[in-house]
Amino acid sequence: GAVVSQHPSWVICKSGTSVKIECRSLDFQATTMFWYRQFPKQSLMLMATSNEGSKATYEQGVEKDKFLINHASLTLSTLTVTSAHPEDSSFYICSASRAGGTDTGELFFGEGSRLTVL
């Protein structure tokens, strides 16, 4: 159990377009989902925390109008990169905490989505 799936795995888009990435918890309800960005050969940088039915909390330096996060249900969160530019090219990873699970901070990660903006 505790599977998190991201879609798409790979996406290439033109500069100026918007791209939506989905993060789904397949076999559990996720109270909180997290979005990270990972540059090549670097660690994960937390972008924002989203709770179902409320506005996402963004980390310092992350543009909320650029990276729109929606957490419409307990199994789905979406990240939309608006007006994408080449510098937005990166590997985006989501994670989820399980509702009713042991409160030990364990997260379940998606497979990641690689965005390339031309």
Add this chain to the structure above:
Amino acid sequence: AQSVTQLGSHVSVSEGALVLLRCNYSSSVPPYLFWYVQYPNQGLQLLLKYTSAATLVKGINGFEAEFKKSETSFHLTKPSAHMSDAAEYFCAVSGSSGGSNYKLTFGKGTLLTVNP
């Protein structure tokens, strides 16, 4: 505030040799500590976690880690490396400050290469 330091961005071992990946943390509250593994173009997979129970934690794929509070360390070891262990390894810490046990702080990662 929490932080994680992984000593050595790249560790290279021979197949069958001991694997030792170092992680030191700082935390103002009792920490929860994790080791994750990441294969190329994939998400993170949990190897093991420390949640204030036994200080020696056993994980998947033969890995284990020992929590040493006096040294603020949580080093990852495996007695005998296998070629399939080649990957990026991340140490992470979370804590209960601010009511969230889930806000992980990651180290910069250690790339493990295994030579035949």
